Amino acid sequence: MIFNRFTRTAGFLFLTALAGLGVSSCTKDTDGSPQIKPGNPAVTALSPDSAAGGALVTLTGTGLGDIRSIVFEKGNVPAGFQSTLNTENALIFRVPADVLGGNQNIIFTNSAGNTVTVPFKALAYPTVASVSNYNFTKGTVLTLTGNNFDDVTAVAIADSVKGISDAATVVSKTKTQLVVQMPATTLTRGTLSITNSTGRMRTKQEFVNLDKVYQIFTDAYGTGYQDGSWGDAAAVTTKEFASGTASVGKNFQKGNWHLIAFANWSASAIPYSADYTYVTGWIKGASADYSLYLTTDAGKAGFGDFVDKNKIDVKAGVWNYFKIKLSDMDFWVAGKTLKQVGFRIQGPDKQDETFYFDDILLVK
Template identity: 35%
Template sequence: MKKEILKSKKLYCVLSALIVFGFAACKKEHSNLVGGTGAPVITSVATAGKSKTDTLVTTVTTYDANGVATTVIDSNKTHNSVIPFDSTTTEGKKQNQYVIKGKNLGSVTGVSFNGVSAYFNPALVSDNTIIVSIPQNIPTGASVSNKLVVTTLHGSASFNFTVLTPPPTISKVSDYSFTAGSQITLSGVSFATVTSVGLKGSTATATIVSQVDTQMVIKMPTAAISRANLVFTYASGTATSTQEFIDLDNSYQIFVNNNYENGWFDNSWAHPSGISTTTSHSGTSSIEAFYPAGGWQVEGMADWNTPGKFAYNADYKYFTFWVKGGTVNHTLVLVGDQMVGGYGQVQNANAYAAQLISVPAKVWTFYKIPLGAPSSTNPNLLNFWANGTPAQQLGFFLQGQSGDVDEAIYFDEMAFVK
């Protein structure tokens, strides 16, 4: 009996020890924390990797029936790979990956840039390194701390590290055309730190009316240019927009600032075509082209007077305008008295590519059509002076009606641009 009691006590002790060990093991596995117990130290930050393109040299040797060898060397193949790149840095870009180096980092519980937490994968942590990506939502600019902070079970470490502001990038604009004093709204990212907006190729600068990170309103300057990209000066340098903007003040205007210009006037067939205050893209008025139900007709404008009679000039590169569709989608044919087919009913099947104008219903659409020389046969270039110069008529032909309804289509900011 005494032996059985002793065995039971020993078994109880063994089970107790196993249970305690089991809890400890579970706790260790759950926390996934390793490393030194001292305060963390950050010694440097490095880029995580880079892409390398190598030229592969392939040597192939073959032997014929007599044992004579033929060797062919091919060095035209390329191979892309990611290789370690230990480039220390004190600056980083959003959504790029970096290696934090130091000691006592294994029990890391948090990594932050400028006070905002960044996700890290515990599998990419050692006691001397942490691999982390900089999130998109990290704040940047002069008002932030520019600090990288690593927190562990045994303290925290701070390191001077600047997250670079991404270049301002435009995704949408309210207008591609402007006159001095007009305002344009830019939508996109990274506008908050912009300090100035210039025009490429000009000393003129726009006035910043308002700005947040995702949107900026600018007032356009007087400039001596025809077309220009915007140049942003921001927290991390300068950046140039991919979008090009048209200075209507330095263009040959057909309809700008709520009125016909340079002697052009309404040359429509149907009432109420002409200047309309019903809608506009910029200002208070636009050109209305009215197409009655069932009609096959041209609505447009002409210039029979001085100082008009628009002569060919090779300096003009684009014909630009905004158009607002009617009740349904349409395709118009752009026609002119000196164009192939003349000013008349050029059917869609007989028009070339640059003449065909797709007009979505009820929205404003911008067109920037490249111009060709009189001798050009490129279908993507608008040959406005194909039959001679000067040109005196410009219009849009609508081939029938979808649904057989009256249709009104509007045009604004119409010009020829150098």
């Protein structure tokens, strides 16, 4: 009797397991999306109806649970979304980062191929990541690298405080690059105003009009200036330049504390003026990263001293742009005449190093 009861129990468990396997084998594999039959989707609202790349958008209506594709009409740019979060009445997605700006439709498609389109304005303002130069004269061609330039309609050098805006010429444009030719302007410095189908923006980068600044060195020494370097003499060269056609190079010898100096011993040397705001320039780095110290004979420290707040970090092998407020450094004491501007290095210790300097300017 005990044996029979054991046999019946084991047989019952075996049949139960088989039944379980049968039910399991009939269960449909899914991707986790709601198991909703495709229908004809209809839209009640889209919120917001305009946004930039990365913004979260909510679509509400009926028949939305089976949506499998979201595409922005301009350029057929797809939007990523989690279908597992769909409901019959709501769908959440993000505007793609590479969306093309302007008015367009968003096309929603379900697994049966049924679609619904909703109007949307993609906000894709121009953004500027880098520029070929910060200095210009009339006719200078600048290359801007960034995003959303393909539908740019206008560019201008502008100063909102002074109420001046002078139109530049768009030479060429792609999605990520904009080339412009600069106009004649009365501005000493200003930002670029760039307009596309989304709207207008102002660059964070500021651009300097070479014709309106005090030139210490551009393609040649400024009026009254000459080489006053310590150690090896500096030499003007046309082989290296950040803009224009030339720069000035200086060899800093190993084991010596050399200095490149721009010296003005003439009557054109300028007395102190509080109107000057910035010192700017380009330095091409040597074989390794170094720090150069800007020094003047009009500061509190003596000419050739190393003052921490005058330090400029220079990356190796590339042109480095610097723009420093005079009020943030030891540059010019009221009442003094500026006759010497120099750049000094501590070392180099391993080998001789050559740096190049271009567009050394004082800017109001």
